[in-house]
Amino acid sequence: MKNEDIRKRLQGIECFALDMDGTFYLGGRILEGSMAFIRKVKATGRRVIFLTNNSSKGSWQYVNKLAGMGVTIGKNEILTSGQVAAEYVLKTYPGKRVFLLGNENLRKEMEAMGVVLSEDAPDLCVIGFDTTLDYDKMCKVCDYVRAGLPFVATHPDFNCPTETGFIPDIGAILAFIEASTGRKPDRIVGKPYEEIVDCLKARTGLESGQMAMVGDRLYTDIRTGVDHGLLAVLVLSGETKAEDLERSEIQPELVFENLGGMVPYL
CATH class of the missing domain: 3.40.50.1000 (HAD superfamily/HAD-like)
Structure with a gap:
């Protein structure tokens, strides 16, 4: 896809539903490009909601973990399965x-x-x-x-x-x-199923076409976007590698090495 087409596709996105493990951070380490992405999203008046399938931690723990990484968010900006x-x-x-x-x-x-x-x-x-x-x-x-x-x-x-x-x-x-x-x-009820998308819509007040689902896993993150009308954006910073796309029936609309790869197009 041409650079201008990528820019146009991202132009109408008002909220990025952002996976966490393997997308924004890995364990206790923020992945390359993540902070630049957050800064650009905020600078352009868009929103981020961190959307995680990991039900072993409470929403307050994610707020605290991100705060320790230098990312200040409210409890309403975290949605867990x-x-x-x-x-x-x-x-x-x-x-x-x-x-x-x-x-x-x-x-x-x-x-x-x-x-x-x-x-x-x-x-x-x-x-x-x-x-x-x-x-x-x-x-x-x-x-x-x-x-x-x-x-x-x-x-x-x-x-x-x-x-x-x-x-x-x-x-x-x-x-x-x-x-x-x-x-x-x-x-x-978690990604890629409709219940978590319904909760996301209720939380943001937005429709599917106004949001992007960004993540590193094809069968949860990307399928959420594909199945429910969100822009499906794959980052190759976690589970999925470029060669996995060749044999997958689930295909993202956009692919970047990491979150930072989106910054020039926002």
């Missing part, structure tokens, strides 16, 4: 009790939003990226799922990127549950 799951449960299962497979951060986030949690008498299950997972928890959640309780997952990611490689994410947990119970989640 854990928050989306809480909103989905409150809307779809009002007054129902939830067995949560998640760590203390996700527990605090959901309780703060009004979700009623129950270990022994739940009406449904919510599965998150549980970094405190143990065998007893897996047995318990499988019992509930096997018994037919509805079950919702925060996101589908198989691995979570770190500075030293990858660690198993919720996709591996869901595979365990399916192998034991024969059931997949009744609903997944």
Whole structure:
């Protein structure tokens, strides 16, 4: 695509939904070009919302982490799959009790939003990226799922990127549950599914065509844009490499080495 065409495509974007791990930072390190991108977006009167599938951290933790990196944002500028799951449960299962497979951060986030949690008498299950997972928890959640309780997952990611490689994410947990119970989640609410896009629209007051989804992962970030009408922008600073595009059915509209690559076109 010609430079002028790239510039025109980005011209109508009012808000960038920005993935975090592998896109803006990796572990505790801000990726090259990220700060230049943020400065340019703000200078041109646009907005950024950090949109993450990682439900193992609360929104307040992301605010604090970014502040420690020199990026000051408000809580409304962070949207996590854990928050989306809480909103989905409150809307779809009002007054129902939830067995949560998640760590203390996700527990605090959901309780703060009004979700009623129950270990022994739940009406449904919510599965998150549980970094405190143990065998007893897996047995318990499988019992509930096997018994037919509805079950919702925060996101589908198989691995979570770190500075030293990858660690198993919720996709591996869901595979365990399916192998034991024969059931997949009744609903997944994070990227690339519609629930997180609906929450994004509600949060910004914008329509899909006014927003870009920027990320490093084809099957979550880029598919979110492709499936829901957001401009799909891939950065090659994380999971996806240039050669992966050749064999992928999911194709972004724009590709940059990192966030800084967009700066000249904004």
